[in-house]
Amino acid sequence: MSCFLTKSSLGKKLVMSITGAFLVLFILFHMSMNLTAILSPDGYNAICRFLGANWYALAGTAVLALGVLVHFLYALMLTVDNYRARGKQRYAVTVTEPGVSWASKNMLVIGFIVLAGLLLHLFNFWAKMQLIEVLGGHASVVGGHTIAATDGAALIAYTFSKWYYVILYLLWFAALWFHLTHGVWSMFQTVGWANDTWYPRLKCIANVVATLVFLGFAAVVVVYFIKSCCPCCCGA
Amino acid sequence: MNFTLKIWRQKDAKSKGAFETYKVENISADTSFLEMLDILNNNLVHEGKEPVAFDHDCREGICGMCSLHIDGQAHGPSQGATTCQIYMRKFEDGATITIEPWRSAAFPVIKDLVVNRSAYDQILQAGGFISVRTNSVPDANAIPIPKADADESMDAAACIGCGACAATCKNGSAMLFVAARVSSLAKLPQGRVEAARRAKAMVAKMDELGFGNCTNTGACQAECPKSISIAHIARLNREFLSAKLED
Numbered sequence: 001m002s003c004f005l006t007k008s009s010l011g012k013k014l015v016m017s018i019t020g021a022f023l024v025l026f027i028l029f030h031m032s033m034n035l036t037a038i039l040s041p042d043g044y045n046a047i048c049r050f051l052g053a054n055w056y057a058l059a060g061t062a063v064l065a066l067g068v069l070v071h072f073l074y075a076l077m078l079t080v081d082n083y084r085a086r087g088k089q090r091y092a093v094t095v096t097e098p099g100v101s102w103a104s105k106n107m108l109v110i111g112f113i114v115l116a117g118l119l120l121h122l123f124n125f126w127a128k129m130q131l132i133e134v135l136g137g138h139a140s141v142v143g144g145h146t147i148a149a150t151d152g153a154a155l156i157a158y159t160f161s162k163w164y165y166v167i168l169y170l171l172w173f174a175a176l177w178f179h180l181t182h183g184v185w186s187m188f189q190t191v192g193w194a195n196d197t198w199y200p201r202l203k204c205i206a207n208v209v210a211t212l213v214f215l216g217f218a219a220v221v222v223v224y225f226i227k228s229c230c231p232c233c234c235g236a
Numbered sequence: 237m238n239f240t241l242k243i244w245r246q247k248d249a250k251s252k253g254a255f256e257t258y259k260v261e262n263i264s265a266d267t268s269f270l271e272m273l274d275i276l277n278n279n280l281v282h283e284g285k286e287p288v289a290f291d292h293d294c295r296e297g298i299c300g301m302c303s304l305h306i307d308g309q310a311h312g313p314s315q316g317a318t319t320c321q322i323y324m325r326k327f328e329d330g331a332t333i334t335i336e337p338w339r340s341a342a343f344p345v346i347k348d349l350v351v352n353r354s355a356y357d358q359i360l361q362a363g364g365f366i367s368v369r370t371n372s373v374p375d376a377n378a379i380p381i382p383k384a385d386a387d388e389s390m391d392a393a394a395c396i397g398c399g400a401c402a403a404t405c406k407n408g409s410a411m412l413f414v415a416a417r418v419s420s421l422a423k424l425p426q427g428r429v430e431a432a433r434r435a436k437a438m439v440a441k442m443d444e445l446g447f448g449n450c451t452n453t454g455a456c457q458a459e460c461p462k463s464i465s466i467a468h469i470a471r472l473n474r475e476f477l478s479a480k481l482e483d
Contacts, residue, residue, distance in 0.1 A: 004480050004483075007443075008439060008440070008443060008480075009409075009439065009442070009443050009447075009448075009449040009450070010439055010472075010473060010476050010477065011480070012449065013449060013450065013473075014477060078449045078451075081407075081448055081449055082406070082407035082408065082409070082448040082449055082451070084341060084446065084448075085340065085341050085342065085407055085408035085409070085446055085447055085448030085449075086339070086340065086341065086406065086407065086408045086448065087339055087340055087341035087408065088341075089253075089339055089345075090339060091305060091308065091336055091339050092242075092255065092334060092336060093305075093307055093308035093334045093336070094308045095307070095308035095309055097309070097404065097454075097455040097458035097459055098315070098458050099454055099457075099458050100453050100454050100455045100458060101453075104451065104452065104453040104454070105406055105453055105455075107451065182452070185452075186451070186452040189452045189466070189469070189470050189473070190452065190473060191473060191474075191477065192470050192471065192472075192473035192474030192475075192477060193470070193474075194467065194470040195467045195470060195471075196465055196467045199467070
């Protein structure tokens with residue numbers, strides 16, 4: 001079995017599909033959690049305290065990190081295989097075939113953008129929240145302000161008061177949108193749960209999931225940016 | 237009609253190839269693409285030059301022998317047609333047409349536009365068959381088969397093994413070909429007996445021969461001259477994964 005998951009082309013794709021499904025579920029959870037920050041900053045901070053550096057949150061983070069790592073390493077392995085299979089001599093003329101999405105042909109490049117965004121996000125939030133607590137601290141100094149490790153709402157408010165972070169995060173969510181429009185339906189295809197009747201439905205589901213994720217994450221960024229620009233009109 | 241042709245010329249498998257430009261004139265709009273190449277070759281022979289080598293056989297779209305990557309598309313600009321079924325009226329008068337061989341590590345160029353597609357034969361030999369006694373012909377209706385299953389099987393069996401799927405795929409994946417063969421047999425009771433062994437053996441051979449991994453772009457079904465659906469790839473995935481889980 002282990003041999004099949006590391007050596008067979010379909011085994012490797014299965015690993016991509018399962019880790020991808022896991023990451024999509026996590027992203028949906030994270031997005032839902034973030035929306036709380038719009039409705040109630042105190043409620044959001046309650047979630048931050050609940051997660052924090054507790055054993056279950058650390059175990060979840062470790063599994064999540066493993067999921068990202070495996071998904072990334074397998075993407076590299078598959079790409080190297082595919083590059084070799086394509087051969088050294090490339091076509092002089094190529095076209096985009098009808099019905100083929102741009103995202104489907106550029107998943108690795110989009111994936112790198114998503115990964116870069118993830119690293120920025122870890123620096124902006126995780127390093128100042130869970131990591132601080134793991135290291136025994138309770139707060140960090142961000143932009144001259146001392147922000148408690150459990151005060152996620154304050155960290156969000158600070159980060160998205162900066163226009164450059166707003167742009168970088170929106171670009172990150174856009175890359176994630178492209179990645180999910182192909183990835184979500186593709187994971188059903190890889191495990192064999194697809195047919196001609198279901199392709200339009202699966203692609204529709206993929207677009208809906210990708211759009212919900214984009215709008216959910218972007219809403220927090222945009223709302224907090226508007227709050228920072230115009231504190232009186234947003235009740236901040 | 238007049239055309240400028242940019243054709244890949246390569247002396248043999250080991251030589252380095254390059255594009256050469258030729259002109260063909262007074263071509264009828266109803267000339268097939270391969271006939272246009274025949275006219276070019278006739279001219280080249282009269283000029284004492286080496287004709288362009290290209291694969292062809294039945295010229296009826298069923299043998300799977302013709303290939304050619306024409307202006308960036310396997311089998312040229314028509315959907316659901318082989319190169320031999322393309323007519324010059326599909327092109328603009330005076331157009332420059334770029335003609336390349338299939339590009340895939342598993343399909344090495346033999347000469348000019350001819351590639352070695354024996355890798356597909358090896359995949360078929362690994363499991364693309366059913367084991368039956370070869371004595372008197374059994375009654376065709378002895379085993380009832382639902383019409384929908386027979387239709388789906390026949391859709392997959394329409395694969396002519398031309399190699400357009402692997403040639404088009406950005407990953408050089410042969411999944412549509414393997415899927416069509418596995419699917420056409422898996423949908424019939426005669427093929428079910430060896431379905432698990434077949435899926436595993438054909439996928440293993442496909443991997444061994446250096447074909448790439450499917451990333452579900454769907455480019456193969458768009459360029460397949462028989463319009464075979466990637467739904468057959470989903471079935472291959474099901475067949476293979478369930479066979480592996482039973483191991």
